[in-house]
Amino acid sequence: MTVENDMMGGRSATTAPAAIELRGISKAFGPVQANRNINLSVPKGSIHGIIGENGAGKSTLMSILYGFYKPDSGQVLVNGQPITIADSQTAIRAGIGMVFQHFKLVQNFTVLENIILGVEDGALLRPSLSKARGVLKKLAAEYQLNVDPDEVIENLSVGHQQRVEILKALYRQADILILDEPTGVLTPAEADHLFRILEGLRDEGKTIILITHKLREIMDITDNVSVMRRGEMVASVKTSETSPEHLAELMVGRKVLLNVEKTPAAPAAPVLEVRNLTMTDDEGVQRLRGIDLDIRAGEILGIAGVSGNGQTMLLEILGGYPPKGSKLGGEIRMNGQPLPIGGRGCDAAQRRRAGIGHIPEDRQVEGLIMDFAAWENVAFGWQDAPEFTKGMLMDNAAIKADAEAKMERFDVRPRNPNLAARNFSGGNQQKIVVAREIERNPDLLLIGQPTRGVDIGAIEFIHKQIVALRDAGKAILLVSVELDEILALSDRIAVMFDGRIMGERLPENTTTGELGLLMAGVTDTEHTPDDAGIPPGSAHVDTLPQEPV
Amino acid sequence: FAEPALIFDLGGKFDKSFNEAAFQGAQRWVEETGGTYRELEMQSEAQREQALRRLAEVGANPIVMTGFAFGDVLTQIAGDYPDTKFAIIDMVVDAPNVQSVVFAEEQGSYLAGVMAGMKSETGTVGFIGGMDIPLIHKFECGFAQGFKATQPEGKVVINYTGTTPAAWNDPVKGGELARAQKSQGADVIYAAAGGTGIGVLQAAADEGILSIGVDSNQNHLHPGQVLTSMVKRVDNAVYDAFTAGEDLVPGVKVMDLAAGGVDVAIDDSNRELVDAEMQAAVEEAKAGIGSGEIAVHDYMSDNSCPAS
Amino acid sequence: MKIKDSLIALIVLGICLIWAFVDGSAAEQGIGSALRLMTPLLLACLAGLYSERAGVFDIGLEGKMLMAAFTAASVAYLTDSAWLGLLAGIGGSLALSLVHGLASITFRGNQLIAGVAINFLASGLTVLVGQNAFGLGGRTPALTGAGRFQPINLPFAETLRDVPVIGPIYSGLISGNTILVYVALLMVPVTWWVLFRTRFGLRLRAVGENPASVDTAGVSVTRLRYAAVAICGILCGIAGAYLATGLSAGFVKEMTAGRGFIALAALIFAKWRPWQALFATFLFGLLEAIANLYPNLDLGFITIPSMFMNALPYILTVIILAGFVGRAIPPRAGGEPYVKER
Amino acid sequence: MDKMPKWADVILTPLISLVLAMAISALVILAIGESPVMAMKTMVEGALGSSYGWGFTLYYATNFIFTGLAVMVAYHASLFNIGGEGQAAMGGLGVALVLLYLPLPHWAIALPVAMIGAAAFGAAWAFIPAYLQAKRGSHIVITTIMFNFIAAAALNYVLVNKLRPVGSMDPASARFPEATHIPALTDLAAGLGMTWGKNTPVNITFLVAIAACALVWLLIWRTKLGYEIRVLGKSEPGAVYAGISPVKITVIAMLISGGLAGLMAINNVMGESERLVLNAVEGAGFIGIAVALMGRNHPFGILLAALLFGFLYQGGGELALWTSIPRELIVVIQALVILFTGALDNMVRMPLERLFLSMRRTKGGAK
Numbered sequence A: 001m002t003v004e005n006d007m008m009g010g011r012s013a014t015t016a017p018a019a020i021e022l023r024g025i026s027k028a029f030g031p032v033q034a035n036r037n038i039n040l041s042v043p044k045g046s047i048h049g050i051i052g053e054n055g056a057g058k059s060t061l062m063s064i065l066y067g068f069y070k071p072d073s074g075q076v077l078v079n080g081q082p083i084t085i086a087d088s089q090t091a092i093r094a095g096i097g098m099v100f101q102h103f104k105l106v107q108n109f110t111v112l113e114n115i116i117l118g119v120e121d122g123a124l125l126r127p128s129l130s131k132a133r134g135v136l137k138k139l140a141a142e143y144q145l146n147v148d149p150d151e152v153i154e155n156l157s158v159g160h161q162q163r164v165e166i167l168k169a170l171y172r173q174a175d176i177l178i179l180d181e182p183t184g185v186l187t188p189a190e191a192d193h194l195f196r197i198l199e200g201l202r203d204e205g206k207t208i209i210l211i212t213h214k215l216r217e218i219m220d221i222t223d224n225v226s227v228m229r230r231g232e233m234v235a236s237v238k239t240s241e242t243s244p245e246h247l248a249e250l251m252v253g254r255k256v257l258l259n260v261e262k263t264p265a266a267p268a269a270p271v272l273e274v275r276n277l278t279m280t281d282d283e284g285v286q287r288l289r290g291i292d293l294d295i296r297a298g299e300i301l302g303i304a305g306v307s308g309n310g311q312t313m314l315l316e317i318l319g320g321y322p323p324k325g326s327k328l329g330g331e332i333r334m335n336g337q338p339l340p341i342g343g344r345g346c347d348a349a350q351r352r353r354a355g356i357g358h359i360p361e362d363r364q365v366e367g368l369i370m371d372f373a374a375w376e377n378v379a380f381g382w383q384d385a386p387e388f389t390k391g392m393l394m395d396n397a398a399i400k401a402d403a404e405a406k407m408e409r410f411d412v413r414p415r416n417p418n419l420a421a422r423n424f425s426g427g428n429q430q431k432i433v434v435a436r437e438i439e440r441n442p443d444l445l446l447i448g449q450p451t452r453g454v455d456i457g458a459i460e461f462i463h464k465q466i467v468a469l470r471d472a473g474k475a476i477l478l479v480s481v482e483l484d485e486i487l488a489l490s491d492r493i494a495v496m497f498d499g500r501i502m503g504e505r506l507p508e509n510t511t512t513g514e515l516g517l518l519m520a521g522v523t524d525t526e527h528t529p530d531d532a533g534i535p536p537g538s539a540h541v542d543t544l545p546q547e548p549v
Numbered sequence B: 001f002a003e004p005a006l007i008f009d010l011g012g013k014f015d016k017s018f019n020e021a022a023f024q025g026a027q028r029w030v031e032e033t034g035g036t037y038r039e040l041e042m043q044s045e046a047q048r049e050q051a052l053r054r055l056a057e058v059g060a061n062p063i064v065m066t067g068f069a070f071g072d073v074l075t076q077i078a079g080d081y082p083d084t085k086f087a088i089i090d091m092v093v094d095a096p097n098v099q100s101v102v103f104a105e106e107q108g109s110y111l112a113g114v115m116a117g118m119k120s121e122t123g124t125v126g127f128i129g130g131m132d133i134p135l136i137h138k139f140e141c142g143f144a145q146g147f148k149a150t151q152p153e154g155k156v157v158i159n160y161t162g163t164t165p166a167a168w169n170d171p172v173k174g175g176e177l178a179r180a181q182k183s184q185g186a187d188v189i190y191a192a193a194g195g196t197g198i199g200v201l202q203a204a205a206d207e208g209i210l211s212i213g214v215d216s217n218q219n220h221l222h223p224g225q226v227l228t229s230m231v232k233r234v235d236n237a238v239y240d241a242f243t244a245g246e247d248l249v250p251g252v253k254v255m256d257l258a259a260g261g262v263d264v265a266i267d268d269s270n271r272e273l274v275d276a277e278m279q280a281a282v283e284e285a286k287a288g289i290g291s292g293e294i295a296v297h298d299y300m301s302d303n304s305c306p307a308s
Numbered sequence C: 001m002k003i004k005d006s007l008i009a010l011i012v013l014g015i016c017l018i019w020a021f022v023d024g025s026a027a028e029q030g031i032g033s034a035l036r037l038m039t040p041l042l043l044a045c046l047a048g049l050y051s052e053r054a055g056v057f058d059i060g061l062e063g064k065m066l067m068a069a070f071t072a073a074s075v076a077y078l079t080d081s082a083w084l085g086l087l088a089g090i091g092g093s094l095a096l097s098l099v100h101g102l103a104s105i106t107f108r109g110n111q112l113i114a115g116v117a118i119n120f121l122a123s124g125l126t127v128l129v130g131q132n133a134f135g136l137g138g139r140t141p142a143l144t145g146a147g148r149f150q151p152i153n154l155p156f157a158e159t160l161r162d163v164p165v166i167g168p169i170y171s172g173l174i175s176g177n178t179i180l181v182y183v184a185l186l187m188v189p190v191t192w193w194v195l196f197r198t199r200f201g202l203r204l205r206a207v208g209e210n211p212a213s214v215d216t217a218g219v220s221v222t223r224l225r226y227a228a229v230a231i232c233g234i235l236c237g238i239a240g241a242y243l244a245t246g247l248s249a250g251f252v253k254e255m256t257a258g259r260g261f262i263a264l265a266a267l268i269f270a271k272w273r274p275w276q277a278l279f280a281t282f283l284f285g286l287l288e289a290i291a292n293l294y295p296n297l298d299l300g301f302i303t304i305p306s307m308f309m310n311a312l313p314y315i316l317t318v319i320i321l322a323g324f325v326g327r328a329i330p331p332r333a334g335g336e337p338y339v340k341e342r
Numbered sequence D: 001m002d003k004m005p006k007w008a009d010v011i012l013t014p015l016i017s018l019v020l021a022m023a024i025s026a027l028v029i030l031a032i033g034e035s036p037v038m039a040m041k042t043m044v045e046g047a048l049g050s051s052y053g054w055g056f057t058l059y060y061a062t063n064f065i066f067t068g069l070a071v072m073v074a075y076h077a078s079l080f081n082i083g084g085e086g087q088a089a090m091g092g093l094g095v096a097l098v099l100l101y102l103p104l105p106h107w108a109i110a111l112p113v114a115m116i117g118a119a120a121f122g123a124a125w126a127f128i129p130a131y132l133q134a135k136r137g138s139h140i141v142i143t144t145i146m147f148n149f150i151a152a153a154a155l156n157y158v159l160v161n162k163l164r165p166v167g168s169m170d171p172a173s174a175r176f177p178e179a180t181h182i183p184a185l186t187d188l189a190a191g192l193g194m195t196w197g198k199n200t201p202v203n204i205t206f207l208v209a210i211a212a213c214a215l216v217w218l219l220i221w222r223t224k225l226g227y228e229i230r231v232l233g234k235s236e237p238g239a240v241y242a243g244i245s246p247v248k249i250t251v252i253a254m255l256i257s258g259g260l261a262g263l264m265a266i267n268n269v270m271g272e273s274e275r276l277v278l279n280a281v282e283g284a285g286f287i288g289i290a291v292a293l294m295g296r297n298h299p300f301g302i303l304l305a306a307l308l309f310g311f312l313y314q315g316g317g318e319l320a321l322w323t324s325i326p327r328e329l330i331v332v333i334q335a336l337v338i339l340f341t342g343a344l345d346n347m348v349r350m351p352l353e354r355l356f357l358s359m360r361r362t363k364g365g366a367k
């Protein structure tokens, strides 16, 4: 195993002390060795990427730096000074800020309240709040991080929630900012915006550590990158001296295919027809404004869009469970047969009987029961299936056998069907869900955010499976906020904005720039200023007639 | 020579009520004879039979138990121990080796009602019971009759504390009920509610009205503010049974006014409240009851009360 | 949203007004009674509010109150001072809070089981110790004079008595209660202020919603939760002391008679908010006071039995809950110990 | 990967906790001036030292098994049913009505009919809280607490005014007909030619309770319904995604829970007192909460916890009956047992885990 670590050491010896230096950090969670003897040096004023498979120990390492976990052994130096980070208070005082993978926000507090939590000035809130309001205004202007300070977190999109997390760190005057998978939930535009901010911060002399599964981001923005595998630091390299392929190989330990290989689609008869689907939520806001869609057998229809524009509701309605208290209209046909929309007799079980599979957007809340063993999750949603039941009883032996087979075929690691879903890494959790839904061989598969937070090895695998299902002549509806993913997998792309389909494009005839504009609600793409990323003329090609709205 | 035994009901021997009175009777017997006895407190329904059998098997004799709840079990097992004598209080059990001690609570309560009637200026008195069960209605009905006999147009406000056993141990609620009754005009309140009654007596004293205690003499709790106590001499019943020992006479033993089983307590604590006229009225009522001239209706006989 | 939040308040006020209109003097007494019956419930409810807002569920309110009632009555009797009794009450309740904290915070145990254990512990210990100390089967001797909290007559209560409307309200209802009633009432705005206007309150609410957010903000989750549990102990202590030395004159075994559970119900009813807690507990007090004043409703053709009137407050609670209050969402992190590493 | 072997978790930890609870109890006994050794001896002999003691221990345990299972089933649907007390009381009413008013010639017929009556009444009493929770979001903890009080009032009324035989002082129903008396275990033993547990209340309901444990286990972990209940208990959005109706499952889980609580009446009402008395449940509904939580919401754990509580009840009863130790001591011991085994279990588990981990490390290091 090559450890290309000397580069960093050489640099820090000649210049100013590193902002962060970790020496021999180890951490075990019970029997799991999450970090083993880790050394890392992050130069001041740089953006440092950290990559690694799910469960490699990235979040653990950063949490130790932030004082969230205590290391079993090892030493931390901040700006050359040894420091014992006993709790997050110490870390904050040392100028370290962290945006966690799973946000640490109080859902029913306002933005302002979340910002001041822990750094209030004095025992009364009022002065702290008004001070924070002022500071926030300045920060917002400086970094273009606009959020309504009085909005309650649960009403914010994830993108905005993340802004709050960043503002929290900035408000605490962090010099060293750690971001754990910040772009996992962001749209490309939001991600770009974030990166501009990070570059701005670096130019001010701040140090940034960025964990991500997206190699493109590493290549785009970082100065150096470190690779972790199974709790160890296997390499640290200058970004300019490496390539995505090389990084992927370091990470996974084998060559990884970074592009999806697929043949042109051979679409057959329509499987799903949606006509004028409307939905008004329990607060009277119209969320879907007349959706028309057709998906044919053997094709993947990708739905692009900024999250919060109705994709989730579309998936839920198609999946048989519209949000509580909503009013619905329109028509859905599956293989020519009308499906009920809401009301009696319309639930997820009914959809499954009609041949619809569903990989939900949130695997931890909907897709899996985290406390159930993997094998029990294999029957999840299909608990009625005849091969899993014997009369009123569940046929556990059959389910277990099926689980083992699926875990084998989908290379779920560890291959232990008795392990609770909670104890699998994100990528492997997702593989369980994908295996369960794809292996049912549904006529139509609904897929929401299939690779969110999943490492590249698993992404490669999941993408292959989706394409294979299409090639088997099944219809697929793919919702993702990752434009790269949409472009790589889809045979047709529909863009959703504000409860409408703004237009359809063919992937080979469009660009991220054009899609981005559609996602922002701009239909008239003729007057677009020329974007570097858009090949000339592509914005004018309307390959399909625009759907009537 | 066998030791006698005493079994208390679920309320426990310090229930400020008849279990406690029974305990005092046993204590008096101990003091006077120097003897020893066994005592048991019930904790659950299922223990009743266990306790009776075990006591009988270790040779305790007589075995005295307080409370109607033993009736059913005693009926079942008395025959198994023909050589043991049993005494049960507040219930009639028909068996050759059982003495059933029943009290004429209605008679004592009648006297309390008479006193309340003489004392009440508002013409309204109150009755506070623990749980709404027949035994307590017996108190209530006697009281109402005595009161109405004195103030035919008067009114009796009746409250029951609750429907769970907590109703016997809720002085706070007892106090609030007393205040509620006062607001409805009651100026004498009779409490037949165990530990809850302590709160009734306290609230009445705080509010400057009179109260009537029950079972044991509670006059001393608030001297000068407790009109009287309707004493139910469970202690005597226990004392008598212990004294009789193995010669306990089976059959029904009626502890009425004449037998000294029930009475109203007049002592130093309440002497000032009881004037001569009231004293006379009480004596008159006693005589009337004794001679049969006054027939105090027993609620238990037909589940109804003529006075309410 | 806002209307729905104040619905309990409207219901309560409506009942009071109608009652005052129909039968003024009964209403005056009844509402006064409701106030007294409310006080222990309110204190216990606010106690639970602090604890549960911080993410520690507490079904041990009953036990804490009972223990407090006992220690308060014992010390008040021994020292002949209601104030020392109050301190002892708080101490007794705090001791149980410490047990609760130890189990559910330090040792990350099951909060509900800890609460159940506390109820048992108080129920047994009070009688055991009481019997050992006083030999009265767990009762304490009756308190007199300075051993009890006496009603306080507020200034001008007498002079204002005959003024219409204000008179009965001020002199009849507001004046003439023991100091602990005023403490309880005062605790409502104080709790609201602490919770929503101070740093401590912000952190306390945060730790009940998402302890990790507090932890990563550099504030100790453990210390905050202990503080909340301790406040819970103090308030339960006052509630218990009020039962034994304010409302009655001494301790009787099991004298809390399920009030801790009613307070818990009121807390959920109030959706874990202080002002709603006031109205919810007042509603319970009011319904009980009404049932006390009209024990045998004679409707002419049928006399409603006493058992029904005794159950009426509970029946009405269910109806109001189902009809008007709707879903109550507990603090998100409630009931779960904060575990970082498994 | 676990931190320590399973046996250490499920046997060693509770055992040490129990020892700790007993040690503190001994201190309490010392503090009130009694001998802990004598007390312990009385308890163990009284509860487990003879078939007679066992007869009572098992009788109490039977009650707790039913109420514990009731709490457990609801708990798996993440519903906290505090209403076992009221549901069991109503179950008693169901038993009484069935046995008093239906002509049932033999106990073998009476038993299943009474079981239906008990379960139906218990379930009915759980239905309204369940429905209100599912449809209106009315918190089940409040409604079940209220329904306990309402049940007590209803029983008080029915027993005093409807079921009480004329002229009886006792607010209790008449005795059930002789033919409907179910055999006590002692009768069964006698049938096998053994003398066992003479005059003890334990009856064939104990066997029904054991069967109920097995059936509940089967229900929760082997049936589709159980799967759906557990899914709902873990995640409501998950249930919706999986096509499981939260309303339906909430109601069904509570009906089963109430039915189980109601079934307790077979033991205490039909089997023991053979008539319905006031407050027949005697707090078993609340003990069921402790039993279920301590039994980790598993039928086998509940069986063990119920036996433990049965032991404490009977041993404590003996203590109160035959020594001068007040009966409240038992409540304190129960409290300590609940506290140490149920809530402070990590106090024992954490150091044990560290011990096992370091043992594994040294072993791992050696190889």
Ligand SMILES: Nc1ncnc2c1ncn2[C@@H]1O[C@H](COP(=O)(O)OP(=O)(O)OP(=O)(O)O)[C@@H](O)[C@H]1O
Pocket: A029, A032, A033, A034, A052, A053, A054, A055, A056, A057, A058, A059, A060, A061, A101, A423, A425, A426, A427, A455, C340, C341, C342
């Ligand atoms: N709090 C914890 N308790 C126990 N084990 C943990 C905990 N957090 C992480 N682990 C384990 O430690 C290992 C490293 O996890 P970590 O979260 O650091 O991985 P990661 O590299 O951030 O993965 P991902 O890419 O999925 O975010 C994993 O095996 C994980 O199961």
Ligand SMILES: Nc1ncnc2c1ncn2[C@@H]1O[C@H](COP(=O)(O)OP(=O)(O)OP(=O)(O)O)[C@@H](O)[C@H]1O
Pocket: A054, A055, A059, A101, A421, A422, A423, A424, A425, A426, A427, A452, A453, A454, C340, C341, C342
């Ligand atoms: N508290 C914890 N205890 C045990 N394992 C944990 C804990 N937190 C996280 N893990 C494990 O650590 C690994 C990484 O978890 P992490 O929190 O980084 O999220 P993830 O599984 O990568 O999900 P995603 O990236 O999709 O949000 C997973 O194996 C997860 O199961």
Ligand SMILES: [Mg+2]
Pocket: A058, A059, A060, A101, A180
């Ligand atoms: Mg991570």
Ligand SMILES: [Mg+2]
Pocket: A054, A101, A181, A426, A453, A454
């Ligand atoms: Mg991840």
